[in-house]
Amino acid sequence: MAVEVTRRRFTADEYQQMGRAGILREDDRVELIDGEVLAMSPIGPPHIGSVNRLNHLFARLVGDAAIVQVQLPVRLDAYSEPQPDLALLRPRADFYGTAAAGPDDVLLAIEVAQSSLAYDRKVKAALYARRGIAEYWIVDLNGGEVIRHADPVDGRYRRVAAVPNDHEFAPSLLPGCVVTTRDILG
Amino acid sequence: MAVEVTRRRFTADEYQQMGRAGILREGDRVELNDGEIVTMTPIGPRHGAIVDRLSRAFFTNAGDAAIVRTQGAVRLNAFTEPQPDVVLLRRRDDFYESAHPGPDDILLVVEVAESSIRYDSTVKAALYARLGVVEYWLVDLNTDAITRYLEPVDGIYRRVTVVPPHEPFAPTLLPECVVTTRDVLG
Numbered sequence: 001m002a003v004e005v006t007r008r009r010f011t012a013d014e015y016q017q018m019g020r021a022g023i024l025r026e027d028d029r030v031e032l033i034d035g036e037v038l039a040m041s042p043i044g045p046p047h048i049g050s051v052n053r054l055n056h057l058f059a060r061l062v063g064d065a066a067i068v069q070v071q072l073p074v075r076l077d078a079y080s081e082p083q084p085d086l087a088l089l090r091p092r093a094d095f096y097g098t099a100a101a102g103p104d105d106v107l108l109a110i111e112v113a114q115s116s117l118a119y120d121r122k123v124k125a126a127l128y129a130r131r132g133i134a135e136y137w138i139v140d141l142n143g144g145e146v147i148r149h150a151d152p153v154d155g156r157y158r159r160v161a162a163v164p165n166d167h168e169f170a171p172s173l174l175p176g177c178v179v180t181t182r183d184i185l186g
Numbered sequence: 187m188a189v190e191v192t193r194r195r196f197t198a199d200e201y202q203q204m205g206r207a208g209i210l211r212e213g214d215r216v217e218l219n220d221g222e223i224v225t226m227t228p229i230g231p232r233h234g235a236i237v238d239r240l241s242r243a244f245f246t247n248a249g250d251a252a253i254v255r256t257q258g259a260v261r262l263n264a265f266t267e268p269q270p271d272v273v274l275l276r277r278r279d280d281f282y283e284s285a286h287p288g289p290d291d292i293l294l295v296v297e298v299a300e301s302s303i304r305y306d307s308t309v310k311a312a313l314y315a316r317l318g319v320v321e322y323w324l325v326d327l328n329t330d331a332i333t334r335y336l337e338p339v340d341g342i343y344r345r346v347t348v349v350p351p352h353e354p355f356a357p358t359l360l361p362e363c364v365v366t367t368r369d370v371l372g
Contacts, residue, residue, distance in 0.1 A: 005305050008216050008223040014209045021207040023200045030194050037194040119191055 009035025012081045033127060035079040041115055046141050047085075050112045053186055054086045054139070061177045066107055067091055074109070075100040076131040082124070085139075086110040088174060103131040108171040112139045121147070130155040135171050139184055146181045195221025198267040220313055221265040226302075232327060233298050236370055237271045240296060243369040244274060252293055252360055253277060260295075261286040262317040268310075272296040274357060289318035294357040300327040307333070316341040321357055330371055 010018075015032045018024040029040040043051075051070060058068050066088040073081050081100070088108040089101045096105075109128055113120045120138050128136045129152040136149040136157065149157035150172060163169055163181050170178045196204075201218045204210045215226040229237075237256055244254045253275040260275075261267045267286065274293040275282065282291070295314060299306040303326050314322045315338035322335040322343065335343035336358060349355050349367055356364045 005222075005302075005309070006225040006227075008210075008214065008225045010209070017207055017209050018204065021203055021209070023196075023203050023207070023209075024194075028194065037196075039192045039194040041192065123191070 007036060009079060010037060011035070011078050012075055013078075015081060031073075031083045032079070032081040033123065040083070044114070047112050047114055049186070050139055050141060050184075051085050054110060054112075054184060057179060057183050058086065058088060058177065061179070062088060062174065064091060065174060065176070067095060069096070069101070073100045074102070074106060076103050076127065076133075080127060080131075082127070084109040085112045088171065088177075103133055106133050107173040108135045108137065109133050110137045110139060112141060114141050117142065125149055125157060125160075126155060128152070129157045134173050144185060146184055193222060195265055196223060197221070197264050198261050199264075201267060217259075217269045218265065218267040219310070226269070227300070230300065233271075233300065235372065236298050236325060236327075239372060240272050240365070240370050243365045244272065244363060247365065248274065248360060248363040250277065251362065253281060255287075259286050260288070260292060262289055262314075262319070266313065266317060270295045271298045274360060274363070289320075292319055293359040294321045294323065295319050296323040296325065298325040298327065303328055311335055311343060312341060314338070315343050320359060325370060330367075332367055332370060 010032065012032055015037065024030055029042070030037050031040060055068060055070050062068060069087045069089055071083050071085055073083050074087055075081050087101065087106055087110070089096065090105045090107060111120045111124060117138070117140055125136060129149070132152050134152070138147040140147060145162040147160065147162050148169065149160050151158035166180050166182060168178050168180055170176065196218065198218055201223065210216060215228070216223050217226060241254050241256050244252070248254065255273045255275055257269050257271055258273070259267055259269050260273055273287070273295050275287050276291050276293060297306050297310065306324055311322060311324070315335070318338060320338065324333045324335070326333070332349040334347050334349060334355070337344040351367050354364045354366050356362070
């Protein structure tokens with residue numbers, strides 16, 4: 001039964017204030033999505049392995065063409081500050097040490113999904129597309145596939161498809177970073 | 187499609203900290219229900235008048251037998267700190283200066299609802315029953331009905347009755363505090 005309740009939305013600034021005030025602590029695995037502070041599910045070994053694999057893979061491939069950021073904040077707008085499992089960011093001399101990356105800085109966002117697949121496919125994809133994140137991959141650990149989202153137009157990714165096995169592909173903004181699903185899934 | 191998401195629940199202590207840190211401000215009409223910070227609907231003139239009418243009737247009829255708190259906080263458990271429209275509290279010399287009243291201090295909670303009527307009659311009622319609010323009155327501005335919820339057992343109010351118009355009624359724990367629907371609705 002749908003019952004009307006209006007949650008108090010928090011801005012990213014208020015969310016950061018919560019961190020500084022000690023209300024949200026280092027071990028609180030949270031992210032801010034559309035004004036809501038969401039608890040991220042605890043990370044188990046399959047997820048750990050996947051993120052480590054992605055980090056190792058892209059660190060070797062991107063060289064100086066991008067900064068590889070692992071599970072750290074990206075400020076998408078005033079109400080959203082997710083922490084993608086892996087993000088390839090435009091190079092910056094300060095490595096985003098003075099301000100978190102914004103949507104234009106994100107060349108590729110990757111989420112590793114186990115229990116969160118439906119959320120990552122629906123809510124996260126819509127958020128990333130709305131903010132114009134050029135490309136977004138979901139590593140579906142249960143299904144054993146990589147789902148590519150590209151061409152964000154009017155808040156939706158126009159191209160959404162699971163990458164065929166052993167097919168070579170690269171992020172559209174980093175065409176030299178060629179990978180296969182085997183590289184990602186192992 | 188049902189999408190799994192886990193909101194970070196906030197404790198009443200964290201909620202209070204947000205107030206002190208200026209994240210929640212005086213003008214934020216919010217309350218904490220079961221770990222969620224929700225925005226209360228703005229109070230229209232009729233709502234305001236009913237609250238004032240009822241509190242006047244309570245002041246007159248209860249005298250020193252109870253403390254009448256309007257739109258102030260009560261702390262029902264570690265995750266719930268609502269601000270009911272009117273609460274009748276057991277007398278305490280310090281007027282609850284040292285800590286917000288808890289369920290055992292509460293003789294009656296009254297909510298006045300218009301757009302939030304479904305929430306107040308379902309989610310709120312269940313929450314109050316579960317947390318041991320011994321009696322709950324809900325004034326529905328859409329129908330002018332006053333519903334009494336009594337005898338919370340295992341999270342449900344066992345007796346739910348609509349007050350007949352013009353008939354006198356009183357909180358079970360304060361039988362001398364007799365009011366009629368006219369005292370409330372005018």
